[in-house]
Amino acid sequence: MELSILYDRLRWEEKAIAEEAKKMEINVSLIDAKSHPLILVGEDGLTNSKFGDVVLERCMSHIRGLYYAAVLEKEKLVINSYKVLSLTTNKLLTTLTLDRANVPTPKTAVAFSLESALELADKMGYPLVIKPIIGSWGRMVACIRDRREAEALFETREMLHEPLQQIYYLQEYVKRPPRDIRAIVVGDEIITSIYRYQPEDDWRTNVARGGAAVLAKLEPGQEEIIIKAAKAVGEGVLGVDAMESERGLLVHEINGCVEFKGASSVSTVNIPKRIVDYAVEKVKR
Amino acid sequence: MKTVCEVCGGDIEVPDDAIKGEIVSCPDCGSEYEVVEIKGGEPILKPAEEIGEDWGE
Incomplete structure (x- = not known):
């Protein structure tokens, strides 16, 4: 079994996934999407065989990752799939998809x-x-x-x-506490959830903007909504973002290439290992 | 490992356990570089891609 991690800018997350795979004695290759062209229609001597049995698509450029997955999944198992990425990359399509699946989402x-x-x-x-x-x-x-x-x-x-x-x-503009929820969903399971508290000088909660991660304990009803949201865009490794509002939990975004450095700093769950476990399981199926 | 910033000439420290694809930045001017490879203990860098509109998670 060989796992390939597709990247275009190596982050803490990709290194953590590779390290966990190595600990599990899985052959792992880190492949730079920028320097590996793909074959759409075969040509003698050119193949996409350098990739392993399963490819974790982890490009920072959404567009690059999206089209890379589209081509590569012709031959390989790609997580997340083109279908999932096409919905999560685009907030307009995410909103439509959530609403069609009756997942509560902001107006x-x-x-x-x-x-x-x-x-x-x-x-x-x-x-x-x-x-x-x-x-x-x-x-x-x-x-x-x-x-x-x-x-x-x-x-x-x-x-x-x-x-x-x-x-x-x-x-x-949803009235909410000074935080939102980031749930990391792998397959059909929420493996960990955090609150992201907005910094003092910003209304946005993104960890990339200084949002502080605190471990969250979700209520069963909230978990149900998160899982329903993840299923609406398709199965994979996802970061589901939701807000606690007067109307209950509202899912506002789903991330198809979830960053989890912040969550890892407060969670006892080995997130990269769970992602590798999931990829291995998908290959076996 | 150390190398020189091609923008300002400052010293860039590349961690010993750095791997291909990793990003390092110049402490003096902030320019970012991607590690292309480590050859004989010497890091080879190229300017990193600039942040794109579609970048993120």
Whole structure:
């Protein structure tokens, strides 16, 4: 059995997974997506055989990882699959998928021009949240408090001339405690959960922005929602983010290449080992 | 292991257990480099990719 870890920028997580695999005496290869082209249609002497029986897709670039998985899963077992990544990479598609599966999620709407985005924002009411549909770590996620801020922000986005920035994904500002929940789901099990407390100078809770990880104990009803959310996008290794609101738990995001350094610092669960165990189990099946 | 930053000439410390793909940064100017390989105890670096709009988890 050989496990390949696909990366484009080696993080603590990829090294931790590789180390655990080695401890389990599994052959492990770290493969840089940037320097390994893939064959879509065969050519003499060229194959994608350098990859092991199972590939953990761990690229930091969502787009690179998404298309790499699309090509590679023609021949190999890839975790997460292209289907899962296509839904988790894109917040708009994640929201649609969660809603279709009756998973509680924040009220969200989308506009495709500056003018209609302003109209929409006025109708939704302030404060509200704008997020890029592709992106992470809370980057370019903003809280808009009034029409003036909406105008300034939308105009700036318009001037970026980036097609994805012209998609105005607007979400209600959910009243919640100064924290959210990050649950790490492997297969059909929540292996650990943390609260991410927002730092004093930011409303965002992302650990990448200074959010503090504290071990969480979820109620059975909350666990049920998290599992339902994970199943909605498909099985894999996922980071499900949810907020405690007056309407109960609302799932707002699912991460298809979950970072777990913060969770590992407070959890007693060996997260990288559980990921390797899952990959091994999937190969056996 | 040590090497020199190609941007500012500062000393970059590369951990002895560094592996291919790892990112190191220059303590003086902050430039980031990716470890290409370790050859005979000498680290070979290339400028790391800049953060992209689609980067994350």
